[in-house]
Amino acid sequence: MFDNQQINSIKGLETPFYYYDMALLEKTLDKAKNAADKHGFHVHYALKANFNKRILSLIQSKGFGADCVSGNEVSEAIATGFPASTITFAGVGKTDKEITTALEYQIFAFNVESIQEMEVIDELAGRLGHTARVSLRINPNVDAQTHHYITTGLDENKFGVPTSELEKAATAIRELKNIELVGLHFHIGSQITDLNVFKSLCVKVNEWKNWFEERGTVIKVLNVGGGLGVDYHNPDVNSIPDFEAYFDVFDRFLERTPRQEVHFELGRSLVAQCGNLVSRVLYTKSGVKKHFLILDAGMTELMRPALYQAYHKIERVSDENEEGVKLNYDVVGPICESSDSFGKEVSLPISKRGDLIAIRTAGAYGEVMASRYNLREEIRHVYSDSI
Numbered sequence: 001m002f003d004n005q006q007i008n009s010i011k012g013l014e015t016p017f018y019y020y021d022m023a024l025l026e027k028t029l030d031k032a033k034n035a036a037d038k039h040g041f042h043v044h045y046a047l048k049a050n051f052n053k054r055i056l057s058l059i060q061s062k063g064f065g066a067d068c069v070s071g072n073e074v075s076e077a078i079a080t081g082f083p084a085s086t087i088t089f090a091g092v093g094k095t096d097k098e099i100t101t102a103l104e105y106q107i108f109a110f111n112v113e114s115i116q117e118m119e120v121i122d123e124l125a126g127r128l129g130h131t132a133r134v135s136l137r138i139n140p141n142v143d144a145q146t147h148h149y150i151t152t153g154l155d156e157n158k159f160g161v162p163t164s165e166l167e168k169a170a171t172a173i174r175e176l177k178n179i180e181l182v183g184l185h186f187h188i189g190s191q192i193t194d195l196n197v198f199k200s201l202c203v204k205v206n207e208w209k210n211w212f213e214e215r216g217t218v219i220k221v222l223n224v225g226g227g228l229g230v231d232y233h234n235p236d237v238n239s240i241p242d243f244e245a246y247f248d249v250f251d252r253f254l255e256r257t258p259r260q261e262v263h264f265e266l267g268r269s270l271v272a273q274c275g276n277l278v279s280r281v282l283y284t285k286s287g288v289k290k291h292f293l294i295l296d297a298g299m300t301e302l303m304r305p306a307l308y309q310a311y312h313k314i315e316r317v318s319d320e321n322e323e324g325v326k327l328n329y330d331v332v333g334p335i336c337e338s339s340d341s342f343g344k345e346v347s348l349p350i351s352k353r354g355d356l357i358a359i360r361t362a363g364a365y366g367e368v369m370a371s372r373y374n375l376r377e378e379i380r381h382v383y384s385d386s387i
């Protein structure tokens with residue numbers, strides 16, 4: 001992954017840090033944008049995956065919209081230069097203050113997750129003398145076939161309006177004077193690698209779109225959310241997700257009129273592969289049954305393995321020949337929690353104190369989840385084009 005020149009430029013740096021490959025990010029963004037443009041699709045970038053300033057700026061400069069899940073993300077998107085007309089705001093627990101912020105910016109649409117929230121938005125919009133554009137987030141009960149912590153579209157999940165409530169929601173939309181329905185919104189989960197799941201989603205979207213249209217409601221926008229997965233096991237072979245195949249599924253299976261817009265909210269698939277967490281071996285330790293590599297990075301820098309047993313490829317960063325003897329290591333961090341582990345029985349060249357270790361595919365839900373637990377240092381980052 002790292003060439004010798006890159007290794008030379010980073011090997012003297014204080015660890016741990018996130019290393020962002022800006023050339024790969026740009027290539028990924030261009031591929032995604034071109035694939036979407038081919039079908040006239042709109043893509044909003046989900047800020048929560050990574051709101052590092054340089055990454056946001058590059059994404060903004062490529063013409064993506066923004067998908068936000070807090071008032072601060074809405075403000076950050078505006079500050080970065082995303083036009084308000086391309087900003088969506090989702091989340092099950094929007095506060096009055098956050099809603100007011102978004103109303104004042106006159107964002108493109110709120111993705112509303114309950115009838116009660118719609119009533120609150122209506123009231124706050126009325127006070128400001130605005131009309132709030134909303135998309136109704138429907139929980140379609142589609143199984144994303146991904147980890148249960150990142151599944152969001154099942155009846156048991158807290159997200160969206162359950163289909164049993166849609167009759168009531170349709171009535172509320174008609175009656176609330178400061179609300180304008182622009183479309184329907186769906187987001188069923190994350191790290192979805194089976195494109196058939198998206199085909200099932202299309203079937204549900206068609207069904208509910210027809211349901212609303214039969215009741216005389218105009219649906220301008222079909223927002224199908226995000227969730228496209230990346231290859232955590234082969235980050236070098238599949239460094240860019242197959243956006244063409246992904247968008248083709250929606251083009252083929254989503255029923256729509258030429259005037260109906262299709263919107264996406266991609267997070268992980270745009271930024272995951274450009275990020276690596278670079279760390280140094282502090283200690284090697286052999287227990288009764290195990291060999292441990294103790295790193296200077298832990299769950300405070302990358303929480304995904306501790307939070308949802310996520311897999312990340314772990315590699316030694318070395319300009320030496322890697323063909324030597326290998327050992328199976330449990331690769332762990334320094335934090336006082338047993339869940340502070342990056343991988344068990346990871347086959348690596350025999351390593352020593354001071355070696356650099358890269359934890360791959362860490363650009364999404366990595367740096368943004370960093371914490372100061374154990375009073376750890378503020379997380380650092382470097383960019384491939386400015387070391």
Ligand SMILES: *Cc1c(COP(=O)(O)O)cnc(C)c1O
Nearest residue numbers: 046090190226227265266267268
């Ligand atoms: C998190 C989230 C996304 C982005 O999901 P990815 O799996 O990162 O593509 C999109 N829309 C909503 C509403 C989200 O909460």
